Amino acid sequence: MPQPKYRKIAVLGYRSVGKSSLTIQFVEGQFVDSYDPTIENTFNKMVSVNGQDFNLQLVDTAGQDEYSIFPQSHSMDIHGYVLVYSVTSMKSFEVVQVLHDKLLDMVGKIQVPTVLVGNKKDLHMERVIKPEEGKKLADSWGAAFMESSAKENQTAVEVFKRIILEMEKVDGNAPSEEKKCAVIGICEQCGCVYIYKRM
Template structure:
């Protein structure tokens, strides 16, 4: 069996959208009820995707807003990005668009491996951003889209599997996914 491939991911989004909750759910299989604003944490976990082990180093970033300056470290040696918004916050959805634009400017490439995540689906009665809006945004970015609930552990593992597959695809290690668009 080949040695694990090391990959570094950054999880980014507006404050209190659940970036840390998603990360801790993925790494430790637990949901943390209390909210403690993150400055920046790095987590490590191994995961197997398509018979290949990956050692993921996940940079859980501080919440960004439209005026945040990104540290250069968010573009160095990062293989993929998870951009998170809360389905209960239109503001977080707008901010994730700004983060994406800043990311493209900083990285200097047109195509980067991104998974767009609408979190907090367990709070469906407070929903402000529709699934359709999230899907359309991801489509314009040519990104993967998922909705999740870190609290209910809904598709949390899937987020990380999808970003790995997208990184491998863009590195030329996987064939392009065939997409059928019906309008």
């Protein structure tokens, strides 16, 4: 069994978009509706993806707006980013775009492993941002895109597994299943890697 890999992930977004709820759902498997919005918190969780264990440190950041100074700590030793907006808030969608720009400026790279998450997809009646809009934004960044509901454990887990895959891609480590000789392709619509056939 390979040694666990340590990965540090920052969860960023506007206030009240569900960053903490998403993180706690993933780490503890429970939905927390009320949470102190002013604090930054760090969580640890071991997770296995494609036979590789990852020791994750999740930095659940305090909510930011477009005027917040992007903290230097959010660009130091961070391997990947989960950028969260609420599908019920146009303001949070605008802020997440500003955060992404600030992030790239701070990190000094054109691209960093990122998953854009449209949270609160369970609030159908209040939705103002369509999935296509989120997908289009993520595509323009070269990032992965998902919608989630922090109330559902499954989507919270999928979000963090996806950022692990994005980080592995940047490291040049395709998931271990694909290391056997295989013909692979990349879906132009969603960026997913798929296998034609094993050799």
